[in-house]
Amino acid sequence: MSESPNPLLRATDPPDDFEPGRAGRRRSGGRAWQVLIGGTAVLVLLALGGLAVATLLEDKTSTPPAALPSDQPVVEQSAAANGHDIDSRDTDQSALTVKEVFPNKQLVADDGRPAYQVLKTQAGTDCTAAATGEIGDLLARLGCNQVVRATLRSPDGDHLLTAGLFNLTDAASAQRARDRIRQLLDDRQGRFQGLSAGDGTDAVTTAAARVGWQVRGHYIAYCLVTRADGEQISSSDAKTREILYDMIESYLNRGVLERRANGGVASQPTASPTESTASQSATNGRNSSGN
Structure with missing residues (x-):
């Protein structure tokens, strides 16, 4: 797995790590991300961008926050001179395609x-097919x-x-969505x-x-993970944390979007990560808003 800064984590149900345990192999030139892990899990906001992680479980608790040490700086990534700006559709006009994002039947992070x-892929113009409710x-x-x-x-x-x-x-719209999603998940008004x-x-x-x-940029990368047997996922499931990191950070960010940006370069470290929480439950017969 690529080398990346260890995020500062906060747990609300119960303490949990998003760190997949391979920090030594992460690349230090990655873009800073904010990670949110919801009500029953951990939300981490890295200083730039934002990676949020939430647990879709039924109950919330008030377990005190827990933090992990960070042994590497958080760095900001910008486009190289021969790249192009992906902060807006004005400068990044080509639509995504399945071939670009999921080109093969096997995906290596x-x-x-x-x-x-890869079991099934889909591309569409209706974003409400992939995110329901509010x-x-x-x-x-x-x-x-x-x-x-996919x-x-x-x-x-x-x-x-x-x-x-x-x-x-654009990037501003993506960031506004990121921040609002946190509350909507907390209130179970969408998923x-x-x-x-x-x-x-x-x-x-x-x-x-x-x-x-x-x-x-103007993209939101996301991943949801379930147990194949349908059982409730454990908040301490290390494999789930690893999958989220593989798919969001290693593959979608440093793979797909890095190729699109065409050669990002690391700049000076940003401010320390901040934290927040959100939650979202399983459907269990509820409507698409989770109510």
Whole structure:
């Protein structure tokens, strides 16, 4: 896995880590991200962009925050001279395609790592297909005109996940969506929606899950992870944390979006990470807003 700064984590149900335990192999030149982990999990906001992670579980607790040490600086990433600006659709006009985001039936997040099996892909202009309730409405209001997503099976076969990219108008719109999503999840007024890939994959649309989202430029990268057997996912499930990091940071950020930006370079360290929390429950027969 690529080397990346260890984020500062805060847990609300119960203390949890987003750190997948391979910080030594992360690249130090990555863009800073803010990570949010919701009510029953951990939300981390890195100083630039934003990676949020929430747990889709039923109950909330008030477990005191917990922090992990950070042994590397958070760095900001900008476009190189031969790249192009992905902060706005005005300067990044080409639409995403399935071929660009999920080109193969096997997805490798980092060289030498086991492959994820890509079960189904989808590209569309209706962002509410991938985010329901008030979250879907919010994305539409802020100019989301495209979502490209896929449902995958983890290398060990124990987890199903849906991951993808939302295409918003500009970086400011993406950041506003990121900040508002936190509260909507807390209030259970919407959810990220998994993509069913046929028999044996219903869990990705209905089961308790953990979901992460991250902003880079005018894109929101996201991933939700469920157990393949539909059982409630454990807040201490290290494999889930690893999957979220693989898909959002290593693959979508440093893979797909880095290629699109065409050669980002690291600049000076930014301010220290900040923290927040959000929550979202499984559907369990509820409506699309989670009520």
